[in-house]
Amino acid sequence: MLSLQRQREIYINGLAGYVPKTPLSFAGLEQRARQILSEPAFAYLAGGAGRETTIDSNRQALDKIKIHPHMLGGVQEVSMLLMWREHTLPAPFMLAPIGVLELAHREADKAVAKAAASTHTPMIISSQASFPMEEIASQLDSNPRLFQLYYSKSKELSQSFIRRAEAIGCSALVVTLDTTLLGWRVRDLDLGYSPFILGKGIAQYYSDPVFNALPDPPDNSSFKPPLTLSLIKSIISLNSRMPGGLISNLQSKRAMKAVRKFLSVFNNPGMNWDDIALIRSWTKMPIYLKGIIRPDDALRAAAAGVDGIIISNHGGRQIDGSVSTVEVLPSIVKAVNGKMEIWIDSGIRTGSDVFKCLALGAKGVLIGRPYAYALACGGTKGVVDCISNIQAELELIMALSGCKTLADINVDLISHPWNTK
Numbered sequence: 001m002l003s004l005q006r007q008r009e010i011y012i013n014g015l016a017g018y019v020p021k022t023p024l025s026f027a028g029l030e031q032r033a034r035q036i037l038s039e040p041a042f043a044y045l046a047g048g049a050g051r052e053t054t055i056d057s058n059r060q061a062l063d064k065i066k067i068h069p070h071m072l073g074g075v076q077e078v079s080m081l082l083m084w085r086e087h088t089l090p091a092p093f094m095l096a097p098i099g100v101l102e103l104a105h106r107e108a109d110k111a112v113a114k115a116a117a118s119t120h121t122p123m124i125i126s127s128q129a130s131f132p133m134e135e136i137a138s139q140l141d142s143n144p145r146l147f148q149l150y151y152s153k154s155k156e157l158s159q160s161f162i163r164r165a166e167a168i169g170c171s172a173l174v175v176t177l178d179t180t181l182l183g184w185r186v187r188d189l190d191l192g193y194s195p196f197i198l199g200k201g202i203a204q205y206y207s208d209p210v211f212n213a214l215p216d217p218p219d220n221s222s223f224k225p226p227l228t229l230s231l232i233k234s235i236i237s238l239n240s241r242m243p244g245g246l247i248s249n250l251q252s253k254r255a256m257k258a259v260r261k262f263l264s265v266f267n268n269p270g271m272n273w274d275d276i277a278l279i280r281s282w283t284k285m286p287i288y289l290k291g292i293i294r295p296d297d298a299l300r301a302a303a304a305g306v307d308g309i310i311i312s313n314h315g316g317r318q319i320d321g322s323v324s325t326v327e328v329l330p331s332i333v334k335a336v337n338g339k340m341e342i343w344i345d346s347g348i349r350t351g352s353d354v355f356k357c358l359a360l361g362a363k364g365v366l367i368g369r370p371y372a373y374a375l376a377c378g379g380t381k382g383v384v385d386c387i388s389n390i391q392a393e394l395e396l397i398m399a400l401s402g403c404k405t406l407a408d409i410n411v412d413l414i415s416h417p418w419n420t421k
């Protein structure tokens, strides 16, 4: 079993005085990332909306679910294989779309793509990635990839992103619904820090022909920041980041214009169910709606002809005081009644969490912050370790609970406080 090999490797290295460079616990990963990263970079990754109670709720709800393992299942081999569309996945999870990964590591999404390819884990490429999707895809070999769309104010731009996603062989389109406006992110606000204004996390946009052809929006902001050393550093950082080079970008104001244009089209607060029908008509790719958190919305999604939903509260980054995702999973599973796939994220940290979500009826889960912190700790190797650790723990819990395959994980193996009647 994979988990036994992993334990053996770690314990034997321990004899030689080596301990894993990528911490195994989430608390350890978070602490190491905090030590390595700058204050604003860590704040952006770790932060949530408002008082961050949604982040806490996600964890508290998962901790309320208890596993009731079967003994004497005689499980000597476990298969975690999951058939998903045309792919056989080694384990029931994917890497969540995480924007601005250059804050965690220079190689950002490209390092993650290498880890995804070496572990055969599907990667959901973010609209806010740090590299154009074509460059990320070039690191993925034949590994499954999906594209996550932030539906822009410019329909033509969204269509162009979708065409590019088709061209790089995406198996599905993930449309994120919960970020039609950016949440009230107090840590970032306290530091006066937005990565986007510095030109970070907008590579999909400045590499897009439709984006580049959009007219520059008028500069009608009456607010101009005072000229300080910090402002000069920010201007240099922004202009050296974009293709074209520092001097040419400064002369042409290309980088500044690109950021202003991005801010004018980034999200679309007017997005509604008609837009889902429109997106459906634009592509043959399977569509997953990310951010659904209510049974009635899940039913609307099924009626809209999408292929699945990802129950998510964006890792607590959008609405403070939102219901946790795992708490609504049973009622959504019941309402949907097998009509489409249900995936879930927000707060998933361990193999035990994955087991609980599957027992409640999710097809699989998305891993978010754990891999972003692991990227900060050790680049591609860090992400590979993080994925392997979650897989190993899931495999052990399955074996220790009497489950030989994912189909054996069911609601009878857990208890939880949420009534679905």
Ligand SMILES: Cc1cc2nc3c(=O)[nH]c(=O)nc-3n(C[C@H](O)[C@H](O)[C@H](O)COP(=O)(O)O)c2cc1C
Pocket: 044, 045, 046, 096, 097, 098, 099, 100, 126, 127, 128, 129, 148, 176, 290, 312, 313, 314, 315, 316, 317, 345, 346, 347, 348, 367, 368, 369, 370
């Ligand atoms: C730093 C950061 C950036 C994110 N960027 C995106 C994004 O670009 N698109 C998206 O749909 N979700 C984004 N998410 C949300 C994740 O896809 C996922 O829903 C969330 O991380 C799950 O919560 P968890 O990390 O606490 O498990 C981001 C999350 C974080 C932490």
